[in-house]
Amino acid sequence: xxxxxxxxxxxxxxxxxxxxxxxxxxxxxxxxxxxxxxxxxxxxxxxxxxxxxxxxxxxxxxxxxxxxxxxxxxxxxxxxxxxxxxxxxxxxxxxxxxxxxxxxxxxxxxxxxxxxxxxxxxxxxxxxxxxxxxxxxxxxxxxxxxxxxxxxxxxxxxxxxxxxxxxxxxxxxxxxxxxxxxxxxxxxxxxxxxxxxxxxxxxxxxxxxx
Amino acid sequence: xxxxxxxxxxxxxxxxxxxxxxxxxxxxxxxxxxxxxxxxxxxxxxxxxxxxxxxxxxxxxxxxxxxxxxxxxxxxxxxxxxxxxxxxxxxxxxxxxxxxxxxxxxxxxxxxxxxxxxxxxxxxxxxxxxxxxxxxxxxxxxxxxxxxxxxxxxxxxxxxxxxxxxxxxxxxxxxxxxxxxxxxxxxxxxxxxxxxxxxxxxxxxxxxxxxxxxxxxxxxxxxxxxxxxxxxxxxxxxxxxxxxxxxxxxxxxxxxxxxxxxxxxxxxxxxxxxxxxxxxxxxxxxxxxxxxxxxxxxxxxxxxxxxxxxxxxxxxxxxxxxxxxxxxxxxxxxxxxxxxxxxxxxxxxxxxxxxxxxxxxxxxxxxxxxxxxxxxxxxxxxxxxxxxxxxxxxxxxxxxxxxxxxxxxxxxxxxxxxxxxxxxxxxxxxxxxxxxxxxxxxxxxxxxxxxxxxxxxxxxxxxxxx
Amino acid sequence: xxxxxxxxxxxxxxxxxxxxxxxxxxxxxxxxxxxxxxxxxxxxxxxxxxxxxxxxxxxxxxxxxxxxxxxxxxxxxxxxxxxxxxxxxxxxxxxxxxxxxxxxxxxxxxxxxxxxxxxxxxxxxxxxxxxxxxxxxxxxxxxxxxxxxxxxxxxxxxxxxxxxxxxxxxxxxxxxxxxxxxxxxxxxxxxxxxxxxxxxxxxxxxxxxxxxxxxxxxxxxxxxxxxxxxxxxxxxxxxxxxxxxxxxxxxxxxxxxxxxxxxxxxxxxxxxxxxxxxxxxxxxxxxxxxxxxxxxxxxxxxxxxxxxxxxxx
Ligand code: NA
Ligand code: NA
Numbered sequence: 001x002x003x004x005x006x007x008x009x010x011x012x013x014x015x016x017x018x019x020x021x022x023x024x025x026x027x028x029x030x031x032x033x034x035x036x037x038x039x040x041x042x043x044x045x046x047x048x049x050x051x052x053x054x055x056x057x058x059x060x061x062x063x064x065x066x067x068x069x070x071x072x073x074x075x076x077x078x079x080x081x082x083x084x085x086x087x088x089x090x091x092x093x094x095x096x097x098x099x100x101x102x103x104x105x106x107x108x109x110x111x112x113x114x115x116x117x118x119x120x121x122x123x124x125x126x127x128x129x130x131x132x133x134x135x136x137x138x139x140x141x142x143x144x145x146x147x148x149x150x151x152x153x154x155x156x157x158x159x160x161x162x163x164x165x166x167x168x169x170x171x172x173x174x175x176x177x178x179x180x181x182x183x184x185x186x187x188x189x190x191x192x193x194x195x196x197x198x199x200x201x202x203x204x205x206x207x208x209x210x
Numbered sequence: 211x212x213x214x215x216x217x218x219x220x221x222x223x224x225x226x227x228x229x230x231x232x233x234x235x236x237x238x239x240x241x242x243x244x245x246x247x248x249x250x251x252x253x254x255x256x257x258x259x260x261x262x263x264x265x266x267x268x269x270x271x272x273x274x275x276x277x278x279x280x281x282x283x284x285x286x287x288x289x290x291x292x293x294x295x296x297x298x299x300x301x302x303x304x305x306x307x308x309x310x311x312x313x314x315x316x317x318x319x320x321x322x323x324x325x326x327x328x329x330x331x332x333x334x335x336x337x338x339x340x341x342x343x344x345x346x347x348x349x350x351x352x353x354x355x356x357x358x359x360x361x362x363x364x365x366x367x368x369x370x371x372x373x374x375x376x377x378x379x380x381x382x383x384x385x386x387x388x389x390x391x392x393x394x395x396x397x398x399x400x401x402x403x404x405x406x407x408x409x410x411x412x413x414x415x416x417x418x419x420x421x422x423x424x425x426x427x428x429x430x431x432x433x434x435x436x437x438x439x440x441x442x443x444x445x446x447x448x449x450x451x452x453x454x455x456x457x458x459x460x461x462x463x464x465x466x467x468x469x470x471x472x473x474x475x476x477x478x479x480x481x482x483x484x485x486x487x488x489x490x491x492x493x494x495x496x497x498x499x500x501x502x503x504x505x506x507x508x509x510x511x512x513x514x515x516x517x518x519x520x521x522x523x524x525x526x527x528x529x530x531x532x533x534x535x536x537x538x539x540x541x542x543x544x545x546x547x548x549x550x551x552x553x554x555x556x557x558x559x560x561x562x563x564x565x566x567x568x569x570x571x572x573x574x575x576x577x578x579x580x581x582x583x584x585x586x587x588x589x590x591x592x593x594x595x596x597x598x599x600x601x602x603x604x605x606x607x608x609x610x611x612x613x614x615x616x617x618x619x620x621x622x623x624x625x626x627x628x629x630x631x632x633x634x635x636x637x638x639x640x641x642x643x644x645x646x647x648x649x650x651x652x653x654x655x656x657x658x659x660x661x662x663x664x665x666x667x668x669x670x671x672x673x674x675x676x
Numbered sequence: 677x678x679x680x681x682x683x684x685x686x687x688x689x690x691x692x693x694x695x696x697x698x699x700x701x702x703x704x705x706x707x708x709x710x711x712x713x714x715x716x717x718x719x720x721x722x723x724x725x726x727x728x729x730x731x732x733x734x735x736x737x738x739x740x741x742x743x744x745x746x747x748x749x750x751x752x753x754x755x756x757x758x759x760x761x762x763x764x765x766x767x768x769x770x771x772x773x774x775x776x777x778x779x780x781x782x783x784x785x786x787x788x789x790x791x792x793x794x795x796x797x798x799x800x801x802x803x804x805x806x807x808x809x810x811x812x813x814x815x816x817x818x819x820x821x822x823x824x825x826x827x828x829x830x831x832x833x834x835x836x837x838x839x840x841x842x843x844x845x846x847x848x849x850x851x852x853x854x855x856x857x858x859x860x861x862x863x864x865x866x867x868x869x870x871x872x873x874x875x876x877x878x879x880x881x882x883x884x885x886x887x888x889x890x891x892x893x894x895x896x897x898x899x900x901x902x903x904x905x906x907x908x909x910x911x912x913x914x915x916x917x918x919x920x921x922x923x924x925x926x927x928x929x930x931x932x933x934x935x936x937x938x939x940x941x942x943x944x945x946x947x948x949x950x951x952x953x954x955x956x957x958x959x960x961x962x963x964x965x966x967x968x969x970x971x972x973x974x975x976x977x978x979x980x981x982x983x984x985x986x987x988x989x
Contacts, residue, residue, distance in 0.1 A: 032509065033502025036289040040485065043478030047471055050852070054816055056837045064474070065281040071289050072280035072517070075510030078503075084511055085233040086630045092231035093640070103231065110227075111236045117243060121273015128726055134745070134969065139785075141745035143722070144822050148745070156276045250732075263731075270730040278720050283840060396846050472843060472852055527717025528680070579686075 007082060008186045014176065018081075018169060018187035025078035025162065032074035035067050042067075059145030066142070069152045073159035077166045083189025101178040104188070105171060112167040115160050122156035129153050213249055217529030220245035224522065229624065235511075235518035242521030243272045249528045275524055276517040285516070287383040287477045289509045294381075294481045295342035296501040298333065298450075301488035304346050306446035307332045308354075313440045315415075316432030320422030322358055323368045323429060324415045326351040330372030331411040332447070334379035335454045336484060340620055342508060344373030344628045348635040356638075360429035366639045367621075367647025370628040371414060371654070374617035379407035380458065381477055384566060384613055392578045394605045398673040400458075402606045406614065406669055410658045417654040449487050456483050508631075515627075546584040546596045553577060554615055554659065561619020566627075570616060581608050603670050610669045611662060618655045621648045677902060679894065680733035681713045684721040689861060689924050690794055691715075693917040694737065694888060700909040709902045711735065725889070729786040734894040737794060739886040741823040748966055749782035750774070752976050753885035755962060756828035757955035758984065761880070763918055765987045766795035770885060772983030778972050788889040792910050796859045797921070798880035799825055803855040804848060807874035807940045811949055820844050821857040824962075828881050828954035829857070844868050859883060860928045861921075869931060874938040878947070881954070 009015045042064065046057040057063070079085055095103055129140035130150040138148035170188050177185035184190065211219070224241035228234055251264035279285075298304060311325035311332070318324045330347050337343045347369045355365035377384045380400035389396040422428040460476030471479070488498075542549055560569055581604070582588050588601040597604060620628040629644040662668055681698075683691050691713075698711035719727040724736035725746055740750045753773055760766050770793035773779055783790055801808075801819065808814060815833035819826070826836035839847040841862065847853045848871045856868045863869040895903065932939065942950075959977070966973035 026503065029503050029506040029510070030499065032506035033293075033499075033504075036293050036505050036509065037502060039286055039290055040293070040478045040481045043475045044482050047475050047479060050818070050837075054818070054835060056818065056835060058836075060837075061283050061840060064283050064286050068281045068286055069277055071286075071506075071509055072513035073276065073510075075506040076514055079507050079510045079514070084507060084634070085235055085514060086511065086627065086634075087228075087231055087233040087237075091229065107230075107232050110232065110240060114236055114240050114243065117269050118239070118273055118276070121269040121271070122276055123273070124270045124730075125274045125277060125726065128729060135965075138745045140743050143742050144826075146744050149743075152281060153277045156273075267731050271727070271732045274719075274723055274726055274730075278723055283843075395849070397849070471850055472839070472846055474843075475852075524718075527714055530712070530714070530717070 007189055008184055010186050012186065014169070014172060015186040018173075021162075021165060021169060022078075022081055025081055025166070028159070028162065029075040029078040032071050035070040035074070039064065039067060039071075059142070059147065062142040062144045062147050066147060066149075066152050069155045073155050076159050077163040080163060080166050080170075081189070097183070098178055098181055101174045101182075101185070105174040105178060108167055108170050108174060112164060112171065115164050115167060119157050119160045119164060122153070122160060126150055126153040126157060211252060213252070213529040214531060214534050216245060216248050216252065217526060217531040217534075220248065220525065220529075221531075235514040238515070238518040238522040239272070242275075242518075242523070242525040243268060245522070245525035246271055246528060249525065271524065272521045275521045279517050279520045280513055283474055284387055285513075287381075287386055287474065288512060289505060290477045290481050291337060291381060291383050292342045292508050292512075293501070293505045294477075294484050295333075295337040295346055296505050297481065297484040297488045297493075298336050298453075299346045299349075300493055300497050300501050301449075301484060301491045302446065303336070303450055303484075303487070304329070304333055305350055306443070307450060308347075308350055310440075310443040310447040312354075312432055313435040313443045316435065318415075318419055318422075319431055320418040320428055321431035321433075322351075322355050322360065323364070323418045323422075325432075326355070326368050327372045327375075327411055327414045327418065330369070331375045331379065331407065332450060334376035334407060336450055336480065337376045337381075340373045340376045340617060341512065341627055341631050342373075343376040344370050345508065345631050345635050347372060348632045352632075352636050352639070355429060358429050358432070361647070362639055363643040363647030364650075365429075365647065366629075366632050366636060366644040367649070367651060368414075368418070370621050370626070370632045370644050370648045371651035372411075373628050373632075374620050375407050375411055377613055377617050378403045378410060378610070380404065381480060382613070383477075384570070384616055385609065386477075388570060388574070388609045388613060392574060392605055392609070394602065394609070398602075399606055399609050402610055402669050402673045403613070405672055406610050406658075406662055409661065409668055410614070410655075413654045413658045413661075414651065417650060421650065453480060453483055453487075456480060549584060550581065550597075551663070553581065554611060554663075557612060557615040558618060558622070561615060562622045562624065562626075566616035566619055569619070570612065574612070578605075578608070597666070599666060599670060603666075603674065606673055607662075607666050607669050611659065614655070614659055614662065618652075618659075621651060621655075677709045677898070679709075679711050679735055679890075680718060681711050682718040682724050682727055682733045682736040683713060684716045684724075684737075685865075686715055688865070689917070689920040690796070690886075691737070692920040693792060693794065693913040694735070696913040696916040697906075697909055700912055701905055704905045704909065705902060709898075709905060725786045725788060728788045728889055728891050731787070731891060731893065734891045735791070735888065737886060737888045739884045741884045744823070746786070747782060748969060749776075749779040749971055749976060750885055750887065751824075752962070752966075752973070752980055754824050754882060755955075755959050755977075756824050756882040757880075757951045758882060758980070760798070760883070760984060761988075763795040763797065763921055765984060766883070767793055767914060768987035769980050769983045770795065770887070773976060773980050774887065776976060776979055778976065782971070783889065784892070786889075787892050789892045789895055791888045791890050792914060794886040794888060794917070796883045796886065797861070797925075798883050799857045799859055800879050801855045801857050801876045802848075802863050802868045802872040802937075803874050803876075804851075804871055805854065805873060807938055808855075809940050809942070811942075811946045817855060818853045819855045819857060820847060820853045823884070824958060825857055825881050827958050828950075831954040831957065832950055841866055845871065857881070861924050864924075864928070864931065869935065869937065872935065872937045874940050875932060876940045876942065878941055879950075881950075 009019060046060045050056040092103055130137055131139040136148045140149045141147060142149060173185055173188040220241050224237060227237045247264055247268035250267045254260040254264055308329040311329040315324050315328055330343055333343055351369055352365050356362060380403050382403055385399050385403055386396055389399045460470045460479055585597050585604040586595045590601050592598060592600045599607060620626055623645045629648060630641055632644050633639050633641040681694060687695055694713060698713060701709050718733050722742045724738040727733050728736050740747050741754050744751050750773060753770060760769060774790040811832050817834040818837050819829050819834045820839045821829050821836050829836055837853050839853060844856045845867050848856055848868055963973040
């Protein structure tokens with residue numbers, strides 16, 4: 001339950017919104033993966049340029065620092081959707097039914113409070129680096145080739161806002177499960193039986209060439 | 211309340227909410243934010259009309275951390291090394307290694323588990339991230355062990371423990387981070403990781419064989435491979451040696467002469483080499499996309515813990531808890547070796563509750579100079595030193611010990627990341643199962659660390675040649 | 677009253693004025709006004725201005741070159757080949773610039789008030805392999821140098837390469853760069869001197885400027901007595917700082933000798949040619965860019981050079 005859990009779907013409105021948001025989250029995660037891939041390309045260009053043409057990539061380090069927030073933040077909500085952020089589940093794992101949904105609702109609500117505050121804080125961090133009246137709108141720049149830092153800083157509140165939407169959706173899901181005393185609610189990460197998940201897992205692994 | 215008391219109170223609060231099931235990254239973030247607010251409001255004498263001001267400062271201070279801390283060149287090695295791991299998996303290298311290990315050492319008692327350990331050690335040479343190594347081997351090794359009726363908890367434990375080898379055997383993100391924090395030669399540190407990594411793998415293997423000899427119901431050996439079959443298993447695993455060669459030569463040239471670049475470039479080029487191999491092995495766009503998304507997911511999980519813990523660490527900075535800790539350590543009136551052992555034990559305890567990178571970032575600026583001073587200073591000669599090694603050699607030795615401790619904390623409850631990841635990948639195994647299965651390896655790690663402390667030459671022989 | 681101070685690294689000559697300030701204030705105010713100095717615990721060094729702006733801590737040190745867009749006005753002090761020779765001259769030019777109203781407005785955006793400089797010795801090259809003794813030898817040389825100093829080397833055909841200071845040693849070791857430009861103390865602390873075959877004694881292309889600032893609100897909220905104690909302490913602690921650097925210079929010569937590092941001294945003609953190629957175009961570009969941003973760039977430059985002339989009299 002700690003890592004990979006699955007999310008049920010149905011034809012209802014909550015599930016539709018869940019799947020819609022999931023598409024956005026998956027796309028953002030792919031962007032993050034592509035950014036990792038481009039770290040690799042940057043290194044090839046940097047090493048090749050230096051050794052073949054004596055022309056190192058200017059600002060190699062600055063570009064890496066610009067890429068890192070893309071890599072680090074863009075998958076945060078995607079990971080939360082499937083319950084992928086780790087936790088100790090010794091206590092929560094023993095709960096069932098309303099007690100479980102109530103506990104999940106409370107921890108998720110605390111996460112939402114944190115994330116809303118961090119949207120405020122990280123937006124302020126972005127705002128300090130941004131100034132419409134200056135060249136490239138920049139009030140803060142990188143050390144070597146003076147790249148504006150605001151686009152990378154903006155990624156934190158953007159990714160956190162998507163995460164906040166996800167948390168609101170999960171709160172809705174848990175509240176609904178609690179109110180209706182559901183056994184298998186949609187749109188929230190669930191613990192499912194080992195057999196069901198094993199079948200899914202086998203499918204996933206057969207997708208990769210071994 | 212004094213800042214240090216606030217530091218202790220909030221740390222206790224963090225422990226409680228983690229145990230109650232709050233996701234770790236967010237629990238640390240909440241604790242950090244609460245702590246920052248408390249510190250600032252306390253500074254304002256808890257005046258009600260300055261509540262908002264204290265809140266604003268706390269939120270803005272915490273809000274800096276995520277961008278500020280992740281926009282770092284050294285941390286870029288982490289996603290790069292995770293990507294190498296996934297690409298190697300899609301290129302078929304993991305399966306090839308496992309197959310080769312099975313045919314060569316499967317005949318031993320507990321053979322499949324021993325094979326798993328050696329295959330993870332081999333994979334460690336293309337993977338810089340322990341967690342990623344455990345994740346990929348959870349997919350291929352656990353099902354095979356279950357087929358042969360291995361205990362599922364032990365099978366999961368083997369994979370979780372085997373994964374930790376990736377951080378000692380180069381390339382290793384965490385060794386690079388250590389080198390950067392303490393400003394030591396990255397090449398020598400990475401080189402120093404080879405033999406202790408192999409030593410660890412041998413201790414794990416020995417432990418499994420002994421357990422299999424003691425308990426007859428342990429998983430059976432896999433016999434019956436001919437020499438022809440054994441030799442046939444080698445070529446598919448061979449590309450991994452090519453990758454090792456590239457990465458090692460980029461970071462350090464064992465035959466003298468200049469290495470070919472910096473660690474950052476070396477890691478990324480290693481990924482590029484594995485990518486080309488995966489392409490040659492028929493990597494499809496769909497698979498690449500899957501590898502990129504999986505990389506993003508694991509990266510997001512790790513980085514969320516990193517910035518979450520670092521919000522908490524930022525609060526600790528304001529609470530001045532690290533300095534209190536350092537005063538306590540350096541004020542001890544006892545034998546230096548005992549102090550060193552106590553520091554390592556403190557890491558074992560701290561590592562139970564903290565992310566390895568966060569732990570190193572937080573403590574090394576304090577602990578490293580203390581250890582250097584214990585040995586007689588940064589520039590001490592081997593003859594004049596306490597531990598019988600020069601300053602730079604002591605830095606390498608301590609680095610390997612600390613990284614081994616950080617690895618150890620990847621498999622200890624309650625926040626042993628490798629165990630969570632194995633449980634996450636294998637639906638039939640719960641986190642508690644993995645923690646139970648990995649417990650015997652605590653003994654193996656304790657033996658390994660004792661060996662490295664008692665015989666520093668295991669660590670220092672290779673780098674001293676350079 | 678206790679102020680939090682955000683520095684980075686470890687206690688060293690570069691932070692000796694702040695350390696001394698804590699000591700002096702503690703004495704003169706009978707422990708009523710104290711500084712709580714943190715090395716990296718309160719902020720990342722490139723974000724010390726952010727922390728000052730938020731009000732998270734009351735005093736901090738940073739370097740202008742870390743983030744040109746945060747403090748465009750004081751980057752004038754990092755222009756190459758200003759002709760500053762001593763730390764005393766560096767203090768004089770820094771204070772002249774810090775006291776200019778346009779500079780105070782620029783830092784005022786961060787709610788920061790400039791308190792004192794942390795003057796650094798001139799940068800020089802540490803290199804591996806055959807010594808490069810003439811300007812022609814710089815052609816194609818890969819040099820670790822940032823900002824204006826990197827630009828200066830580019831004008832004579834060298835190739836500036838991005839490497840963080842902590843990776844400089846590895847970069848020199850691996851041949852990623854042939855040379856590294858640092859002030860002597862940084863060559864010591866980042867251990868590039870251990871790799872060195874030669875060192876340039878008189879290239880003196882410039883240095884970085886690293887002021888200590890205080891949060892304006894906190895400064896104004898100080899009692900008169902404490903504010904006077906703070907202001908009065910500055911000359912005392914700057915003297916202490918100069919003394920600390922004096923000791924490093926002694927050590928530096930000794931280190932060069934011990935490791936058999938060859939001292940390379942450039943001819944006056946070469947230095948003049950280098951200045952002509954690098955100093956004028958970079959300065960003119962700086963003045964044009966900063967004027968476009970609405971800074972009195974020419975005036976700042978003149979104020980600085982006047983102060984230098986006075987200090988050299
Ligand atoms: Na590795
Ligand atoms: Na599981």
